Amino acid sequence: xxxxxxxxxxxxxxxxxxxxxxxxxxxxxxxxxxxxxxxxxxxxxxxxxxxxxxxxxxxxxxxxxxxxxxxxxxxxxxxxxxxxxxxxxxxxxxxxxxxxxxxxxxxxxxxxxxxxxxxxxxxxxxxxxxxxxxxxxxxxxxxxxxxxxx
Amino acid sequence: xxxxxxxxxxxxxxxxxxxxxxxxxxxxxxxxxxxxxxxxxxxxxxxxxxxxxxxxxxxxxxxxxxxxxxxxxxxxxxxxxxxxxxxxxxxxxxxxxxxxxxxxxxxxxxxxxxxxxxxxxxxxxxxxxxxxxxxxxxxxxxxxxxxxxxxxxxxxxxxxxxxxxxxxxxxxxxxxxxxxxxxxxxxxxxxxxxxxxxxxxxxxxxxxxxxxxxxxxxxxxxxxxxxxxxxxxxx
Numbered sequence: 001x002x003x004x005x006x007x008x009x010x011x012x013x014x015x016x017x018x019x020x021x022x023x024x025x026x027x028x029x030x031x032x033x034x035x036x037x038x039x040x041x042x043x044x045x046x047x048x049x050x051x052x053x054x055x056x057x058x059x060x061x062x063x064x065x066x067x068x069x070x071x072x073x074x075x076x077x078x079x080x081x082x083x084x085x086x087x088x089x090x091x092x093x094x095x096x097x098x099x100x101x102x103x104x105x106x107x108x109x110x111x112x113x114x115x116x117x118x119x120x121x122x123x124x125x126x127x128x129x130x131x132x133x134x135x136x137x138x139x140x141x142x143x144x145x146x147x148x149x150x
Numbered sequence: 151x152x153x154x155x156x157x158x159x160x161x162x163x164x165x166x167x168x169x170x171x172x173x174x175x176x177x178x179x180x181x182x183x184x185x186x187x188x189x190x191x192x193x194x195x196x197x198x199x200x201x202x203x204x205x206x207x208x209x210x211x212x213x214x215x216x217x218x219x220x221x222x223x224x225x226x227x228x229x230x231x232x233x234x235x236x237x238x239x240x241x242x243x244x245x246x247x248x249x250x251x252x253x254x255x256x257x258x259x260x261x262x263x264x265x266x267x268x269x270x271x272x273x274x275x276x277x278x279x280x281x282x283x284x285x286x287x288x289x290x291x292x293x294x295x296x297x298x299x300x301x302x303x304x305x306x307x308x309x310x311x312x313x314x315x316x317x318x319x320x321x322x323x324x325x326x327x328x329x330x331x332x333x334x335x336x337x338x339x340x341x342x343x344x345x346x347x348x349x350x351x352x353x354x355x356x357x358x359x360x361x362x363x364x365x366x367x368x369x370x371x372x373x374x375x376x377x378x379x380x381x382x383x384x385x
Contacts, residue, residue, distance in 0.1 A: 030155060036163075108162060109161070
């Protein structure tokens with residue numbers, strides 16, 4: 001039983017990074033495809049389309065930081081806590097990256113049609129980023145309350 | 151895992167269609183549009199072609215009968231795989247059926263033809279039952295219908311076309327909600343492109359030129375007759 005709990009602990013350590021990476025892959029690919037389409041249609045502003053399409057890459061960075069924060073010698077006493085924090089922080093990062101990618105794709109489409117709303121069109125993606133930051137910061141805060149290994 | 155946004159690049163590469171009645175030309179040429187549409191899968195490309203073949207009224211063969219159009223619509227129906235595609239096709243066919251009914255009534259028909267396919271709509275029986283009412287009792291479902299009826303009676307063809315295309319445009323806009331990067335978005339874009347193409351291709355100057363050409367061609371025939379006549383007189 002304790003081996004299973006320890007295995008869950010490892011899932012909790014690596015989870016935020018892996019799930020964040022999956023989310024960033026999907027999000028960047030989604031926004032990137034929209035950026036390519038927009039570049040086919042427009043004559044300028046290509047750099048900003050590519051810049052927007054890279055926005056969902058922040059989630060994997062948050063995941064890496066959470067992973068290092070949670071990384072510690074695992075015992076049955078701490079493994080369950082590490083698993084809970086790591087898994088749910090990872091899922092939050094995954095979802096935020098996927099939906100941020102969709103928001104970025106819509107922003108690219110909107111900015112292509114109306115360049116004057118370029119800044120405003122990024123607001124939904126920025127709000128989604130805010131939720132990813134919440135998940136990231138509070139994962140760090142709550143991980144401090146996991147008891148240290150005796 | 152199938153993507154929910156299979157046509158991200160394609161839809162992003164299509165120029166913004168803008169507003170129908172202020173457009174001076176289509177957002178891009180048909181050649182460019184067809185070039186972009188090569189990103190569709192073979193299956194989706196065929197379906198789009200079939201939808202266009204049914205709905206692009208100006209490209210219908212003149213000899214095609216109502217019955218053939220109805221048969222075409224019925225044949226297409228099973229391949230429309232979701233409610234959005236069905237609603238887009240059904241709305242346009244409803245519009246055509248209602249306008250056909252208005253025209254039939256205006257020319258003096260007492261009722262729609264019985265036992266002959268003359269329209270494709272779930273309102274066919276309703277139209278027959280309310281034949282004498284100005285908008286067939288369908289004002290709530292089709293708010294443009296009373297105005298279309300009035301303009302048809304007034305024989306104001308341009309205003310009538312504007313009402314019909316405007317209603318179709320608004321419906322396509324409504325149907326596009328929630329479809330940004332999928333096949334439905336592509337279909338709706340192409341249909342909107344066709345609406346813009348139709349509206350912007352109406353040209354008073356072109357019509358005047360065409361009229362003059364026809365008149366000149368007709369008068370040229372008469373000139374030949376007179377010439378021939380004078381030749382005979384000379385002989």
